[in-house]
Amino acid sequence: MTRINSAAELEELRQGILSKKDPDKPSIAICAGLSCLGLGNGAVINAFKEEIRKQSLEAKVDVIATGCHGFCEKGPIVVINPEEICYLQVTPEDVPEIVSQTVIGKKVIDRLIYTDPKSGEKAALMSEIPFYKKQMRVLMGNNAKINPKSIDDYLAIGGYSALAKALNEMSPVQVLEEVTKANLRGRGGGGFPAGRKWETTRNAPNETKYVIVNAHEGEPGAFMDRALFQGNPHSVLEGLIIGAYAIGSQQGFIYTRHDTPELRKNVDIALAQAEEYGLLGENILGSGFSFKVEVHFDVGIFVSGESSALMRSIEGKAPEPKPKYIRTSVHGIWDRPSNLNNVETWANVPQIIGKGSEWYNSIGTEKSKGTKLISLSGHVCNSTVVEVPMGTSLKEIVYDFGGGIPNGKKLKAIHFGGPMGGTIPESLIDNPLDFDVLSKLGASMGAGDMLMMDEGTCLVEVARFFLDFLSGESCGKCVPCREGIRQMLNILTNMTKGKGKAGDIELMEELAEVIGAAALCSLGRSVQNPLLSMLKYFRDEFEAHIEKRCPAHSCKALIALEGV
Amino acid sequence: MDNDAIEQILNKYQGQSRQLIRVMMEIQEENHWLPREVMMKISEKLEVPFSRVLRIATYYKTFSLTPKGRHEIHVCTGTACHIRGAQSVLETVQDLTGIKPGETDAEHKFSLETVNCQGCCTCGPMLKVDEKTHSRISSNEIADALKKYD
Amino acid sequence: MSEIKLQIDGKEVTAREGMTVLEAAQQAGISIPTLCHHKQLDPYGGCRFCTVEAEVRGWTNYVAACLYPVAKDLIVRTRSEKVDRIRKMILELLLAHAPDAFELQDLAKEYGANKDRFEKDPSFCVHCGLCVRYCAEVKKKNAIVFVDKGKTREISFIPEISAKECWNCKECFPLCPTEALQAAFVLVKAFTFPSPSLESTPAE
Numbered sequence: 001m002t003r004i005n006s007a008a009e010l011e012e013l014r015q016g017i018l019s020k021k022d023p024d025k026p027s028i029a030i031c032a033g034l035s036c037l038g039l040g041n042g043a044v045i046n047a048f049k050e051e052i053r054k055q056s057l058e059a060k061v062d063v064i065a066t067g068c069h070g071f072c073e074k075g076p077i078v079v080i081n082p083e084e085i086c087y088l089q090v091t092p093e094d095v096p097e098i099v100s101q102t103v104i105g106k107k108v109i110d111r112l113i114y115t116d117p118k119s120g121e122k123a124a125l126m127s128e129i130p131f132y133k134k135q136m137r138v139l140m141g142n143n144a145k146i147n148p149k150s151i152d153d154y155l156a157i158g159g160y161s162a163l164a165k166a167l168n169e170m171s172p173v174q175v176l177e178e179v180t181k182a183n184l185r186g187r188g189g190g191g192f193p194a195g196r197k198w199e200t201t202r203n204a205p206n207e208t209k210y211v212i213v214n215a216h217e218g219e220p221g222a223f224m225d226r227a228l229f230q231g232n233p234h235s236v237l238e239g240l241i242i243g244a245y246a247i248g249s250q251q252g253f254i255y256t257r258h259d260t261p262e263l264r265k266n267v268d269i270a271l272a273q274a275e276e277y278g279l280l281g282e283n284i285l286g287s288g289f290s291f292k293v294e295v296h297f298d299v300g301i302f303v304s305g306e307s308s309a310l311m312r313s314i315e316g317k318a319p320e321p322k323p324k325y326i327r328t329s330v331h332g333i334w335d336r337p338s339n340l341n342n343v344e345t346w347a348n349v350p351q352i353i354g355k356g357s358e359w360y361n362s363i364g365t366e367k368s369k370g371t372k373l374i375s376l377s378g379h380v381c382n383s384t385v386v387e388v389p390m391g392t393s394l395k396e397i398v399y400d401f402g403g404g405i406p407n408g409k410k411l412k413a414i415h416f417g418g419p420m421g422g423t424i425p426e427s428l429i430d431n432p433l434d435f436d437v438l439s440k441l442g443a444s445m446g447a448g449d450m451l452m453m454d455e456g457t458c459l460v461e462v463a464r465f466f467l468d469f470l471s472g473e474s475c476g477k478c479v480p481c482r483e484g485i486r487q488m489l490n491i492l493t494n495m496t497k498g499k500g501k502a503g504d505i506e507l508m509e510e511l512a513e514v515i516g517a518a519a520l521c522s523l524g525r526s527v528q529n530p531l532l533s534m535l536k537y538f539r540d541e542f543e544a545h546i547e548k549r550c551p552a553h554s555c556k557a558l559i560a561l562e563g564v
Numbered sequence: 565m566d567n568d569a570i571e572q573i574l575n576k577y578q579g580q581s582r583q584l585i586r587v588m589m590e591i592q593e594e595n596h597w598l599p600r601e602v603m604m605k606i607s608e609k610l611e612v613p614f615s616r617v618l619r620i621a622t623y624y625k626t627f628s629l630t631p632k633g634r635h636e637i638h639v640c641t642g643t644a645c646h647i648r649g650a651q652s653v654l655e656t657v658q659d660l661t662g663i664k665p666g667e668t669d670a671e672h673k674f675s676l677e678t679v680n681c682q683g684c685c686t687c688g689p690m691l692k693v694d695e696k697t698h699s700r701i702s703s704n705e706i707a708d709a710l711k712k713y714d
Numbered sequence: 715m716s717e718i719k720l721q722i723d724g725k726e727v728t729a730r731e732g733m734t735v736l737e738a739a740q741q742a743g744i745s746i747p748t749l750c751h752h753k754q755l756d757p758y759g760g761c762r763f764c765t766v767e768a769e770v771r772g773w774t775n776y777v778a779a780c781l782y783p784v785a786k787d788l789i790v791r792t793r794s795e796k797v798d799r800i801r802k803m804i805l806e807l808l809l810a811h812a813p814d815a816f817e818l819q820d821l822a823k824e825y826g827a828n829k830d831r832f833e834k835d836p837s838f839c840v841h842c843g844l845c846v847r848y849c850a851e852v853k854k855k856n857a858i859v860f861v862d863k864g865k866t867r868e869i870s871f872i873p874e875i876s877a878k879e880c881w882n883c884k885e886c887f888p889l890c891p892t893e894a895l896q897a898a899f900v901l902v903k904a905f906t907f908p909s910p911s912l913e914s915t916p917a918e
Contacts, residue, residue, distance in 0.1 A: 034683045035684040035685070035686045036680075037684070037697070038684035039631075039684075039699055072684070073686045075686070130712035158617065219681070220644070221643045222681070222683075223681070226683045258626070259679070260683070295677075296585070296586060297585065297589055299585060299588075299589050299624050299626045300625055301625075302680060314581065314582065316581045316612065317584075317616065317620075318619050318620050375685070377643075379647065379648075383644070383686035451644060451647070462646075466643075470643075
């Protein structure tokens, strides 16, 4: 791979790649996202490779393990190109037939294509399947088309043209202004305006500044960042380089999970290839701007998703958070200005620079612009990753994309944002996906994970579960968080065991007040959020437990007491 | 214990104190646990106080200060898996293996640990034995799944 | 160092840039109670007992006075109904672990804290961190550290280091408000290293 020394050379290379691509050449794109791999896609990938080899078709047919396509529930998923015929729930036994019938014979295998569960209507092409058709896949749309291990594939779809535009035609301040005008808000949970954060770091008094990709994704039930990053690592990297240019940073960090081998591999390969092409390193595209990236791992800890704790761990220390009022944009890694953004936030940047802030502002609501990746899980027919414009109604997300609730049960509540988020009842489902609307309802969007809970779910038990999780993950330094969680967990555990007593709810509310005000960091100050939202909408369920009843008929100890 | 592999990792990051967590992670992945003398070597080679190495080794559940079994069982206890019945999966595994999360059995065959959300919620409830994922598993399928390992 | 004017409990206070609210208050003769603070050590912010109200441009935040930097026109209130509720709760949470700790008794009376509010869990250590911080910052030995996190976090002597250092030191002992430290030392000594007066090498 020869180094690219200018924007013009980049375009030349891109045209060269495109001219060598045969649009009619068949390829088999197999989803190698986390869920599909968990459902046995490894064997499917091997079966395809073996079958192509057996039929001596290696030169004529490409077999690509791609990133997550999003329709996880129906995995393992295989897409045959160029027709984009989409096969669902593929097994290794289906492979020889797919190769002979579809790849060679160009015929569709009926039993493997999508069938609408209500109407029975079939859809052979990916673009016709309602699940994909109704989404706005600005960020995820390329996952099924490119090989994440190939930078040339990314270049072929226009990759790094936004970077070239930024370095060649815009000053750092202009880039920053464009991102600010786009009203891009952080996708990691804070919803904080990215442009403002960048500006704070840019203006902070220190020559050395850092930019960080938070790919930690510790929120249970959130898997959209991994889907995006593993499937299209360059889209995030390009955003990071553009951001570094705008902020004035020469050193970036990627903070990601250690337990996802494919993600690690794809990130390492992406960085190596970008370096080879000179898109990372000294004098990028001849602009005079230099930038390099280092990878760090979370190694299985939740609290290191908090930005100041994350930065401590990059320094090689145990990830203990710092007080919230110490702004890491000014005092971050080694006390230097550090701008941290989520994977999805960074991936939005090349889109904004490439297509303009006006385009970006045309999507979404008044205060929440752009699209959002949502991961659906729990008691839902389709556990999937979807990308929809902000403002989409929650009802549409749960029923049109999620397919509703399985086993004939009814939806009881939706939980957003994991252990630091909030729950809303089904009655509020006609609300839009919007940062501020959800915040006001007491259920901050968080990273965009939506957990559906059916009528058989006991919310007292779920509240207990979240606190149990946090009791092990809290760093333990400050009294309100460490001891407050301990006592709230005690009370809730007793409630689920029939040992609840009058005054328990009021005591938990008192604890919540103290923790919310006095805990050291933003994690500590949010631990009571799920419980408070549940008390707001489902207080009677908690009161019932004190009366030794579990309305959802879930708590074993209480069922025994009832004699039911 | 492959001393050469460990030496290689230590030499690669010699003197780079900020790579401490990464080094410990690579050694844990290579060796499946962190013996005391290895932690002392890490302290020396990376030039960090031994107390910091120890602090980090205990701070992270992923790091083990005792030898693990030949097969590591991980049960996902993320929220989606939890409401889909991860607790009863965990209890079944505990009954079958005789160990609780964080423990290793006397024959060093199995080690059990609960893990945070693995990001494949459609597969829940699930457990992983070494690299193999057992998706959408029900309690009565677990015994058969575990029989395959010796 | 420039001067900063702020208000504490209605009184105008002049502080230097870089001071914390606690330092500014102490200089002005205003008392703010603390538990984990020690003049020889860096401020820690773990007990949160020194929580005060800090009003900036009309917004009131609850911050730890020992860490929060003074700022121009900051309005600080060291007592209020909510601050008192916070301190009362902190005491009750700690008393569940160390109900008879000497330093907590007077404060419990002052804030009306009830030592029986929460179920007792006699682990004694209140995680003030004084022992750990003293050994790290003053003695620079790190013979005792915090291990683990969350509900299983605890202090732990490192046998390899304490076998050499602690016998002739023990300077951290008087700092412990609950004597959990002394108990921890007795245990680690019993299990890992004999007295240097017995001429044998420390246990491995």
